[in-house]
Amino acid sequence: MAKPVAPKQKPKKSTQAVTKGDMEQLLADQASMILDAVDEKLSAQERRFNIRLEKMEERSAKRLDELTKILDRFLKRVSDIEEEFTFMKADLNRVKGVLREKLGVVLD
Numbered sequence: 001m002a003k004p005v006a007p008k009q010k011p012k013k014s015t016q017a018v019t020k021g022d023m024e025q026l027l028a029d030q031a032s033m034i035l036d037a038v039d040e041k042l043s044a045q046e047r048r049f050n051i052r053l054e055k056m057e058e059r060s061a062k063r064l065d066e067l068t069k070i071l072d073r074f075l076k077r078v079s080d081i082e083e084e085f086t087f088m089k090a091d092l093n094r095v096k097g098v099l100r101e102k103l104g105v106v107l108d
Helices: 020-102
Strands: none
């Protein structure tokens, strides 16, 4: 059997008068709730931003570290080549000295 449906009742109108102080307090409470909600949202967004920023800094630091390693290897190769060139130049000068002394040939 179907339940009887109660007729909708009209909301009762308050006969209590609202004072200016009560209205100000209600508005202040409402503003406080809104500001708290906005603050909570901004805090959450700031946390997400900080996490993303930390990840970007980690990637940048890793890339900088890789670049530093590459540059170190390159500079070592250049230094090794310069050192080898200095040794070869000294060897060539000795060969020129021997040729000049033994054969009388000047190669300058």
